[in-house]
Amino acid sequence: MMITSSEKNPYSAEPMRLIRRYPLNEDVHFFQVRAVNMDKALELQYNPGQFMMVSLPGFGEAPFSISSTPSRPGLLEFGIRRVGRMTNQIFKLKENHIFGVRGPYGNGFPIKKMEGHDLVIIMGGLGAVPLRSLLLYALDNRDRFGKIYLIHGAKNPEEMLFRQEFFHMMNRDDLHCFLTVDQDDTGEWPYDTGMVTRLIPRIKDIDPDNTYVTVCGPPVMYKYVVDEVLQLNVPKHLILMTLERRMKCGVGKCGHCIIGGYVYTCLEGPVFSYWDVIHMQGLI
């Protein structure tokens, strides 16, 4: 059997330095990192929607969506929720700590194809993390996109991720931005209340056949959002959603993220179209 060595071990992580971190809400923190080696930092290319494997020797590895945009090279940003052993450890890390990151993995959004189209971005809860990458990319390259709609929902004002960034976006005149919370106990929330689905009918002047709709949020959100989006007459293959699965390798070997017996989320996902969802059994 003719087998030759691969040049590089795909499971080797690149040392990266934590350069900035702060809370986005109580359980989700923002982590900005940079490859220790500056050339490597600048060489790293990725698509919005892709993810990286973060490695903490002694605690394991886990996949995290990239929240930064490739249009601002050099830095990588993540929004990480404290939810298990590995992420609890990540929350203990201080600035200047060096740890391993490998990737990027997955398909990400087809940004070149999406250029020239209207764009609707619908994010709920932690779904803001990967879609922020796409949003910032589109805004950094504003002239390459048509109309841009952003709908962002959170449980309550305290939970909303990247609040200040989105408050700023409300003032932009090149973007339709809707922010909503399910419940406002503060009485001071200046924007909408209610589910994100209620805001979708406010999208008025898009060209449906020429519009990409992207959705990311908790599993229960997808069905209701897609039902509303279909009312806008956007074709199924232009409705994109990013789906998560358990992953141990990121390179199509460990098997955990397999869907329907044959689709590896880490290779062919995590971005799937609604057409994929209805023709591949078991996707959501």
Added chain:
Amino acid sequence: MKKENLYDFFEAIKDFGTLWGPVKNGEKYSLEKINDYSKIDLTALRTKIPFKKLLLPPKMSMFSFDDKGVKENLDNLPRQVIFGLHPCDTHALMILDNFHTQHQPDPYYIERRKRTAIIQLSCIPDDKCFCKTTNTDHAETGFDVAFTELTDFFIVWIGSSLGDDMIRECPEIIDEHITTDDLEEYINWRKHRESSFKLDMDFSGMPSLMELYWDDELWGELGEKCLSCGSCTVVCPTCPCFNVIDEVNLKNTKGERMRKWDSCMFREYSMVAGGHNFREARADRLKLRFTHKLQAFVGEFGKPACVGCGRCIDICPVDIDIRTVAMRLKGEEVSV
């Protein structure tokens, strides 16, 4: 090569690596390191755990780490010769080769595979073999050397330049002259082997049937029966799934990143942080396994990932049988 020369052959190829072969172990057989050639049992049909354990050890270290840094563990891998793979196993090996060299090649498999020589041995099927159904009853490639066992001698097939090197270590015991009597014996052996297959079924059409039966009650019935023990995946020669776990010393100052066999039959397999489980029901996990074996690989590699070795049928404590599942999908009224 005369049968009496088999041990001479093993002796001659000593330098090619540690010899592994099938050894009787209770009522079954296991694939073991051979120090005494007489322990090798040529009648062994299926070893409990297949050869994959030598290419993808059940527990292997990927990296070692301490306060100085991280080091990959790919050095000092042993050279090994595995004797006694049957054609179904050779097909499984080719599936694993394919899988681990595509997309991002896996160095942990590849580095072991490069140091491994394969000697295939012929077989006569028993009632659990269904390699004819999976079209893996003959393997013309994938091995380095293959032996077909006839009454007094082996027909020796050379499948690679490495195999050629091995044979050239012992030219004195290899007879290159094949007589018409030899040929006749071989052809009769083939006929005898053909007639030993009892199951008249093929797996064609499985991908579309799996799709049509996606919501069938069959999966619920199987789920009720299955114990989620994972034995079927452990013994399957084409199941490569693994988990990655860091093991550290008590002081947490050094440790290793370990890769361990995992099973899609286990409840935690598709459970993500936070507790959401994408395949909570046993029926869903069984469906995943059968879809992966019978449907998925057909799309990816043009043939199923089941090679008909019969190991999962042999091991399953509740008698779940991939053949009867396939028969049910083909419309036969059999109980699973």
